[in-house]
Amino acid sequence: MDVIINKIHQLTSNIRAFELVSANRTALPIFEAGSHIDVHLKNGLIRQYSLSNCCSETHRYVIGVLHDAHSRGGSRCIHTEYQEGDRLTIGEPRNLFEIHPETEQAILFAGGIGITPILSMAYRLKYQKIPFELHYFVRSHEMIAFYGNLTEHFPNQIHFHIQDQPETQCNMQGVLKEVSTQRHLYVCGPTGFMQFVMDSAAQSGWSTEQLHQEHFVAQQINQSENEAFTIEVVGSDRKIEVHPHQTATQALLENGFDVPISCEQGICGTCITRVVAGTPDHRDVFMTESEHALNDQFTPCCSRAKTKTLVIELA
Structure with missing residues (x-):
């Protein structure tokens, strides 16, 4: 539109x-x-x-x-x-980052530009009268985005943690000490920041069902050990060679197959494709661990194959 x-x-x-x-x-x-x-x-x-x-x-x-x-x-x-x-x-x-329906209390963590979906969540939680606190991490005060919105609408919930102001340092153990099944955590920001929050929560006893995150950028993966593999498309007798230096999406497009693309990092799920045979080497952050374990779909924009051949079905 x-x-x-x-x-x-x-x-x-x-x-x-x-x-x-x-x-x-x-x-x-x-x-x-x-x-x-x-x-x-x-x-x-x-x-x-x-x-x-x-x-x-x-x-x-x-x-x-x-x-x-x-x-x-x-x-x-x-x-x-x-x-x-x-x-x-x-x-x-x-x-892809919904507020869990069983959320009765929430802790929101944002790092840098990660405030964008977190801000929308804060508005919604306030409207629903669900208690929450929002912890926003930035390098300097000048890097706080939506400062006016945050201080006007969430004066009692917002906590700024500014790297060059040590007195604002976050006591993660204190923030995460209360654990219950109705208490959910939401985090968005740089990958390293999110991993820090998720690890801290896990160490404090939070279960994976209570932890929710939104990726903007996928983690960098070492591509130096990539191996070539072959893709067979159901309904076609052609075998598509995927070279070590290219993605499966690139190989398919070069051979005339139509593959939807968007983020090209395995974040959005736009290109997700059904796997009929073979074992994918999952490198996306879109699917869950349990979905990866099924090995019945993969993201050709970034994932590869553990087997020599991968048979897929294109819509």
């Missing part, structure tokens, strides 16, 4: 908020806290950005975008090539 960039707010030196409204000024599709949208950029890339506003709003979507120095082209494009009044094509909201 088409939207218009109604307003752009410079939140920090490298984070902007983009307020999107329907191009025909009608209500936008409803969404739940934790949702994201696919944004189709003018340079041909599709990128996912979390919705940060309250899910009760249907007149706008608000996304926060970090201008990453290591951008693969998405954040650079939206920061430098779009202005207020420009048109964007987006997909309908999808949610």
